[in-house]
Structures are given as structure tokens and as C-alpha cells.
Amino acid sequence: MKNKPLESLTMDRRDFLKTSAVVAGSVALGPSIALAEQKKPKEIIVRAWGGSWGEALKTGVADGFTQATGIKVRLDFTEDNEIKPKIWAAVDQGRIPPIHVNWDTTTNATISALRGVTVDLSDLSNLKGLLPLAKPVGMEGYPLVNTYAYVYVCAYRPEAFPDGPPQSWNVLLDPKFKGRVALYDDGIGFNPIAVIAGGGSLKDIPGNMEPGYAFYKKLKANKPLLGEDADFTTWFQKGEIDLACTISVNARAAKQSGIDVAWTVPKEGCKVDTDGLWVPKGLPANEEYWAKEFVNFALTKEAQKKWCSLLGLPPVYPGIEPPADLAGDVSYPTKPEDFAKLVRVPSKVLVENQPKWFAKFNEIFQG
Amino acid sequence: MASNSSSKLPRRWHLFDIAERNAAALWPKTMHRYSGYLLLVPAILLVFVLVLGLVYIGGYSLHELDLATYRLKETFSLTNYSAALTSTTYQSVVLRSIGASILVTFFTLLLAFPYAYLMVRARQAATKKFLLISLFLPFFIGQIVRAYGWLIILGQEGLINTLFAGLGLPAMDLIYNYPAVILGLVQYMLPFAVLLLAPAITAIGRDVELASESLGANWMRTFLHVVLPMAKPGLVGSSVVVFTLTLTDFAMPEILGGGTTDFIANAIYDGFFQLSNSGLGSALAMILVTLGTAFVVILFFLAGTGTLGFNGREQ
Incomplete structure (x- = not known):
């Protein structure tokens, strides 16, 4: 050849x-x-x-x-x-x-x-x-x-927080933000945080969720909006809310599309999933x-x-x-010390308890 | 010769002969007296599919969810009904749905009746056309789009609040609450009610109203004692449609309610999809069907089935 x-x-x-x-x-x-x-x-x-x-x-x-x-x-x-x-x-x-x-x-x-x-x-x-x-x-x-x-961060409108980002999730209860705060409509991403913000600890989950339910009851008085991913972006865009517990991806996408949104991890932590x-x-x-x-x-x-x-x-x-x-942002955890500031609940616990938490969440906000 | 003459006949006659022979084979002459019942076949098929679905849903509703496998347990139980009926959440959701259905029916009829009356009685063709176009236009815009339209009008930065701001007034929370849901539903239901009322009003001869007035009744008495009673079939029909559509609505409370004013349909959705509990979702669906049916039965009992012309006699 x-x-x-x-x-x-x-x-x-x-x-x-x-x-x-x-x-x-x-x-x-x-x-x-x-x-x-x-x-x-x-x-x-x-x-x-x-x-x-x-x-x-x-x-x-x-x-x-x-x-x-x-x-x-x-x-x-x-x-x-x-x-x-x-x-x-x-x-x-x-x-x-x-x-x-x-x-x-x-x-x-x-x-x-x-x-x-x-x-x-x-x-x-x-x-x-x-x-x-x-x-x-x-x-x-x-x-x-x-x-x-991913992390369910505390997303906020900087204009509404001239003194800097909110330090605690208790800001959700501030009457100043009545009707201007938002959560996921099934409580996902916030249930364990509600327990900690309500005075409990991670050890209470799932055995004692009462501090979380007490927090939700107080929050109800502040008339939160309950929605899904897309709703948060719309609400921030239309100026309907000042504060939301949402996945960092949504907050970042909103910011990248020109909406004035920032996010933080308050002292109680954020749920990581x-x-x-x-x-x-x-x-x-x-x-x-x-x-x-x-x-x-x-x-x-x-x-x-x-x-x-x-x-x-x-x-x-x-x-x-x-x-x-996102370098150095706690909502982008890479190091053990980043994860230490976040709250992780094992999937098994979530699978076994989410229906009960959802029922209680509904009872409080729909009842 | 005979074959020759038959071959000269138009081809479509032959086709009709073949069709007739086939029809006779399928439906012999002895069965002809039952031919009228054939007209029931589409209705029976439709109802059969509906009933079959309900039987399945009824079956699912009698099995509790096993959280270890996320499958319904084999054993029959009333756990789902007990959970649905004793839970304060579902009690609130049911009461909210019924309350909304009553309010929406009332306000819709209140607005739809004058609209339908004007549409039927308008003397100028242009007025009739305008009212008809205004009525049909919303049909081309889906419920979701209309709900979002309300967001634009009633939102914090919406039309009304912008107007308030221009007047130096503070912004108001006009959306994501129960009244916003009712408003959205009334707007959605209005065309249905008008379309059901219009034939009933058309059936009332103008001369009947003239007769009443010539006998000394003023416009109000004529309306109350002649027009309204004679429009009863339309009022009952539109009440049934508006009430049941509102009772089963999902989109308006979902979009305009801000997540805290769920109706039964939203709770059913959550049962099936968010909780993955088809048993609970089915039990709620059965409760919804029971409520809707009960309302229609009660309304027919009060108004009489004859109101809609279902009195068993040929008109």
C-alpha cells in the first residue's frame, strides 16, 4: 500500500x-x-x-x-x-x-x-x-x-434596608414590612430556620417543631406572600416585596436581569439543600x-x-x-466553615416529616 | 336487462344502497323502535367516563398514604376523610370556597342581568354589537392572562396605586387578598352569566312588559313582578354555572390570592402533587363533588327543575 x-x-x-x-x-x-x-x-x-x-x-x-x-x-x-x-x-x-x-x-x-x-x-x-x-x-x-x-438565602431590596443587610430572620416579623415579605408556599427552605428563629435549635428538628410553628403564627400577622420561584422574581420586580426566603439562584438571576436585589445569610443560618x-x-x-x-x-x-x-x-x-x-459568599459554600453557618437537614428526615410540616404550615397560613 | 338498467343509476344511489344494507345488518328492523335511544349514546359515554373516573377517585380516597413507600396502603380506611373534615385548615378552605361561590354568584348576577337586558333590548345595532364584542373579547383571553392583568392594575406599582401616588395618597394593598380573588372571579364569570341570561330575557316578549306598564305598573314593578320571574330559568342556569365554576376554580386564588387564600381545588392540587398523597387529594375531590352536587340539588329543589324546562313535557 x-x-x-x-x-x-x-x-x-x-x-x-x-x-x-x-x-x-x-x-x-x-x-x-x-x-x-x-x-x-x-x-x-x-x-x-x-x-x-x-x-x-x-x-x-x-x-x-x-x-x-x-x-x-x-x-x-x-x-x-x-x-x-x-x-x-x-x-x-x-x-x-x-x-x-x-x-x-x-x-x-x-x-x-x-x-x-x-x-x-x-x-x-x-x-x-x-x-x-x-x-x-x-x-x-x-x-x-x-x-x-444550594442555599435558601434571605433576599432583600437594598433600598428597603439603608442600614445594611438584615442580621436576623426576625426581620420578617417587623410590622414595617407587613405584606412585603415572602416565603415558599409550602414552607420549603424555611421550616428548620423558623425553629431556630423561634428560639429552638437544630436538635429540636424534627422532634419539637413548636418554636417554628410559634414563629409562623407571629409571621402570619405580618401577612406574608406565599409563592414559587417565579413569583419571587415578579414580586421583587414589581416592588411588591422587600424581603424573601428564596434560593440564591433566583436572587442572583434577578440581580443579573437588573432588579435591585441583594442577599445575605442571617445569624440563624440558612437552609442548605x-x-x-x-x-x-x-x-x-x-x-x-x-x-x-x-x-x-x-x-x-x-x-x-x-x-x-x-x-x-x-x-x-x-x-x-x-x-x-460569588467568591467568599456564604451562599456559595465550599469550605467546612461555610457549611457551619448553614443548616442541613438529612433527606430522610425531610421525606418523613415534610408532609406533617406542610400540613401545619397550611393550617397556620390557610386556617 | 335488469342489471343494465341498474348500472345506469347514479353511483351515489348504489353507495346509499350499500350503506342501507350495512345499517340493516348492524341495526335490524326489529330494533327500529329503539332508534331514539341511540341519541343517548354520546351522553352515556361521556357520563360513563366521568363516573368511571369518580369511582377510581372514590377508591383512592379510601386508602391512607404509607410514608415509608409513598404508596397507598392496601387496607380500606376513612382516615383521609377524617383528616379532611376535622382539619381546621380544610374547614377554612371549604368555607372560603363556599363563601366565595355565594359572593361571586351574587355580584356576577347583579352585573350580568342589566348587561344582558341591555344587550337584548338595545334598539341600535351598534350598541348591540359593542356589547356583544365586549362580552366575547374576554373569552379570547385566558383566565391566567386576565389574572395577570389584575396584577398590573392592582399591584403596588399598578395603575391604581400609581394614580394614588399622583394624588399624594399612600399605596394600598389591593392584591393578594380575598377581595382581589372575588373581583377576578366576578370578571371571569360575567360573560358566562350574560350568555345564559340573554336567551331567557329574549324569551320575554317586549309586549308583555308594555302590557304591564299599560296596566299601571311603573318600571320597577314591571321589572320585579314580570321580568325577573320570567327570567328565572336564566337566573337559575347562570347561578348553577357561576357557583360551580367558582367552587372548583384554581387559577384565580392561586394568582390573586398571594398563597394564603386557597380554594378546595388548590388544596386538592397540593394533596396530589405537593404531598404526593393521592388518597387525601381524592378525598378532598370527593368532598368538592359532593358540595357542588348538593348545591345544584338544593337549587333545583327550591326553584323546581321545571325552571330550566326539564318538566318532562314537550314544550
């Missing part, structure tokens, strides 16, 4: 980039994809939160996955609580679930794992070397994998395979760095530097 002339071995820029992306993707996904013989589906559907959350997942993970595998990723913005019963019903009835990957809160994902509808992800190659935060607590194997931590990814049972074998590979891809250093930087949240991949605007 004759040697090919050198010109025939050269490639244009576009081909070079394409080949590089495939090679890089294959390396990132590990040997499993490079050697895979599983038939590729045309697309995989990933449930996601909308707004800046969905944008971050698309740019940080989905686009890279598509580039590496050629599989399109469609984001499904069905509310996390609404997709859950749909998946459960599909698995119970032996139907194919409506999505391939669920981006979910760890609490909800744990509930689905308890229900037995999640695929074990223990064999993902990129699990090795992740921070312990990635492993779901109290569960066998990896029915889900945590992908980052995790979100994760999981794959529902009942998918055809090849689709389950590629759904798992999507999760695996989301755990690579590149994806974690891009995705979590856009969200402004600390990833489970170690050693990634925070975005410049």
Missing part, C-alpha cells in the same frame, strides 16, 4: 472541531460510550426548571452532551411536583415514562426512590472522586445522584443507557463547571473555583 499524500490527511477547521468534540466527549463520558453498541435514540427528554435554571442546564450540560453523542436533548419544563405522579403511574402501569432524566430536588428524588421507580446509577464511571455530597444519604447505592448544593438527577425505570434498554450517560456527562468536570457556574451553585465535582461574583 502506498502512503497517502500529506494533503489528504489534512482536514478543514470545521471537521477538526467536530472530530475534537467527539473525541473529547468520548473521553469525558468514559470508555462506556466510546465502545457502546446501544442504539442511540433521536432525543432524550430531561425534565428541568425553567428560566435561568433551564438555560444553565442547556448551556452547561445538554449542548455538550449533544455535541459529544449526536443525541438531541429536549428540556421538559413540567413542574417537578407534577411530573412525579406521571412517572409513578407510568412505572406502575408498565408504560414508558414521559421523560428520560429527572432533574429534581433531593427530597422529591428520595421519595421517588422510596417508591422504587428510580434506576440505580452506581455503575456510572464519573461518580468516582466526587464530593461526599453527591451520594444520597441513607439510601443503598445511587438511586439518584446529587449534583450541587441539594438537587440531583435520576433516571426512571421502565425505559427501553437503549434509552435507559443513554439517559444514564446523560447523567454521567453532567458529572464531568467541564459540565459541572459550566452548569454550576451559570447557576451560581457549588458543584459536587471537587476543586472548581466559584464564579467571580
Whole structure:
């Protein structure tokens, strides 16, 4: 055989980039994809939160996955609580679930794992070397994998606090802010903080939630607004509220879109939690395979760095530097001393008690 | 010859013959006396699907949630009903929903009746057209968009508060409270009520009103003793629609209530989706169906089913 002339071995820029992306993707996904013989589906559907959350997942993970595998990723913005019963019903009835990957809160994902509808992800190659935060607590194997931590911060309008950021969550009770404070409509993110702000301690949770309920009763007199992520942004934008307990991502996104919002971690602390990814049972074998590979891809250093930087949240991949605007911010915990200022309740406790807390929260605010 | 002559017939006649033969095979002549009942099939199918869904929901409502597996327990129990009926939260939610339904029905009819009357009696075509367009326009705008419209008008930086600020008055909390929900619902229900009232008012001949006035009754007496009683079918029909739609509404309390003025539908949503407790959600749904049905039964009992022309006689 004759040697090919050198010109025939050269490639244009576009081909070079394409080949590089495939090679890089294959390396990132590990040997499993490079050697895979599983038939590729045309697309995989990933449930996601909308707004800046969905944008971050698309740019940080989905686009890279598509580039590496050629599989399109469609984001499904069905509310996390609404997709859950749909998946459960599909698995119970032996139907194919409506999505391939669920981006979910760890609490909800744990509930689905308890229900037995999640695929074990223990064999993902990129699990090795992740921070312990990635492993779901109290569960066998990896029915889900945590992908980052997030904090329910105290977001406020600086204009309403000329003397500096609020120092204590008790500011929620200040009559000056009557009708101008907001919480999540199920108390999520604030229940343990209410206990501490109400005079209790972390040790009281979940055995004695009374200090928290007493705090809520006082708060009711201040007529708080109760809503979801999108509501907080609207309320800040429309000048309806001065203060809210919301995830730092929402406060940061609002600030980036020009709304005058800042955030702080008051002396009682803020609740820190995790979100994760999981794959529902009942998918055809090849689709389950590629759904798992999507999760695996989301755990690579590149994806974690891009995705979590856009969200402004600390990833489970170690050693990634925070975005410049969040360096040293306690709402972006990276060091043990950061976590010491935050309140973390184990998922097991949340799963077992959240319905009771929600009932009591409702009783106080709806009663 | 016969075959020749039949082949000259238009092709569609042959098609009709084939259709008739098939119909006779499917529905023999002996069954013809029951043909009228065939008209019931769509209604039966519709009701069947509804009843089937209710039977399932009723079944779920009798099983308690197991928090260890997040599945409903196998054993039957009334725990969900007990939780729903004894909880002060759900008692408040139910009372709030019923209260809102009564208020919205009252205010909607109060506004809808003159609107419908004017629309029917207007002499100028332009006035009629204007009223009709104004009535139908909101139908093209969904409930959610309309609710957000109220946010723009009633919010802290909304139209009204901006006006107050211009007049040197302090801003008022006009939104995220019960009155805001009622206001939003009345606006949403108004077209339904007008559309149901208009045929009833149209059926009242103008000459009947003239006769009353020529017998000495003033406008008010004519309205109270002639128009209102004769418009009863429309009033009952629109009351049923407005009351039940309000009782089952989700969006207005969700958007305009600020999270603290939930109706039963919001509580059902929370049961199914936020608590993942389909048993409790189903029990609340059964309570809602019972309340709605009870209202309709009571109204028909008081007003008589004949009000809507359902008196068993052909008109």
C-alpha cells in the first residue's frame, strides 16, 4: 500500500472541531460510550426548571452532551411536583415514562426512590472522586445522584434596608414590612430556620417543631406572600416585596436581569439543600443507557463547571473555583466553615416529616 | 336487462344502497323502535367516563398514604376523610370556597342581568354589537392572562396605586387578598352569566312588559313582578354555572390570592402533587363533588327543575 499524500490527511477547521468534540466527549463520558453498541435514540427528554435554571442546564450540560453523542436533548419544563405522579403511574402501569432524566430536588428524588421507580446509577464511571455530597444519604447505592448544593438565602431590596443587610430572620416579623415579605408556599427552605428563629435549635428538628410553628403564627400577622420561584422574581420586580426566603439562584438571576436585589445569610443560618438527577425505570434498554450517560456527562468536570457556574451553585465535582461574583459568599459554600453557618437537614428526615410540616404550615397560613 | 338498467343509476344511489344494507345488518328492523335511544349514546359515554373516573377517585380516597413507600396502603380506611373534615385548615378552605361561590354568584348576577337586558333590548345595532364584542373579547383571553392583568392594575406599582401616588395618597394593598380573588372571579364569570341570561330575557316578549306598564305598573314593578320571574330559568342556569365554576376554580386564588387564600381545588392540587398523597387529594375531590352536587340539588329543589324546562313535557 502506498502512503497517502500529506494533503489528504489534512482536514478543514470545521471537521477538526467536530472530530475534537467527539473525541473529547468520548473521553469525558468514559470508555462506556466510546465502545457502546446501544442504539442511540433521536432525543432524550430531561425534565428541568425553567428560566435561568433551564438555560444553565442547556448551556452547561445538554449542548455538550449533544455535541459529544449526536443525541438531541429536549428540556421538559413540567413542574417537578407534577411530573412525579406521571412517572409513578407510568412505572406502575408498565408504560414508558414521559421523560428520560429527572432533574429534581433531593427530597422529591428520595421519595421517588422510596417508591422504587428510580434506576440505580452506581455503575456510572464519573461518580468516582466526587464530593461526599453527591451520594444520597441513607439510601443503598445511587438511586439518584446529587449534583450541587444550594442555599435558601434571605433576599432583600437594598433600598428597603439603608442600614445594611438584615442580621436576623426576625426581620420578617417587623410590622414595617407587613405584606412585603415572602416565603415558599409550602414552607420549603424555611421550616428548620423558623425553629431556630423561634428560639429552638437544630436538635429540636424534627422532634419539637413548636418554636417554628410559634414563629409562623407571629409571621402570619405580618401577612406574608406565599409563592414559587417565579413569583419571587415578579414580586421583587414589581416592588411588591422587600424581603424573601428564596434560593440564591433566583436572587442572583434577578440581580443579573437588573432588579435591585441583594442577599445575605442571617445569624440563624440558612437552609442548605441539594438537587440531583435520576433516571426512571421502565425505559427501553437503549434509552435507559443513554439517559444514564446523560447523567454521567453532567458529572464531568467541564459540565459541572459550566452548569454550576451559570447557576451560581457549588458543584459536587471537587476543586472548581466559584464564579467571580460569588467568591467568599456564604451562599456559595465550599469550605467546612461555610457549611457551619448553614443548616442541613438529612433527606430522610425531610421525606418523613415534610408532609406533617406542610400540613401545619397550611393550617397556620390557610386556617 | 335488469342489471343494465341498474348500472345506469347514479353511483351515489348504489353507495346509499350499500350503506342501507350495512345499517340493516348492524341495526335490524326489529330494533327500529329503539332508534331514539341511540341519541343517548354520546351522553352515556361521556357520563360513563366521568363516573368511571369518580369511582377510581372514590377508591383512592379510601386508602391512607404509607410514608415509608409513598404508596397507598392496601387496607380500606376513612382516615383521609377524617383528616379532611376535622382539619381546621380544610374547614377554612371549604368555607372560603363556599363563601366565595355565594359572593361571586351574587355580584356576577347583579352585573350580568342589566348587561344582558341591555344587550337584548338595545334598539341600535351598534350598541348591540359593542356589547356583544365586549362580552366575547374576554373569552379570547385566558383566565391566567386576565389574572395577570389584575396584577398590573392592582399591584403596588399598578395603575391604581400609581394614580394614588399622583394624588399624594399612600399605596394600598389591593392584591393578594380575598377581595382581589372575588373581583377576578366576578370578571371571569360575567360573560358566562350574560350568555345564559340573554336567551331567557329574549324569551320575554317586549309586549308583555308594555302590557304591564299599560296596566299601571311603573318600571320597577314591571321589572320585579314580570321580568325577573320570567327570567328565572336564566337566573337559575347562570347561578348553577357561576357557583360551580367558582367552587372548583384554581387559577384565580392561586394568582390573586398571594398563597394564603386557597380554594378546595388548590388544596386538592397540593394533596396530589405537593404531598404526593393521592388518597387525601381524592378525598378532598370527593368532598368538592359532593358540595357542588348538593348545591345544584338544593337549587333545583327550591326553584323546581321545571325552571330550566326539564318538566318532562314537550314544550
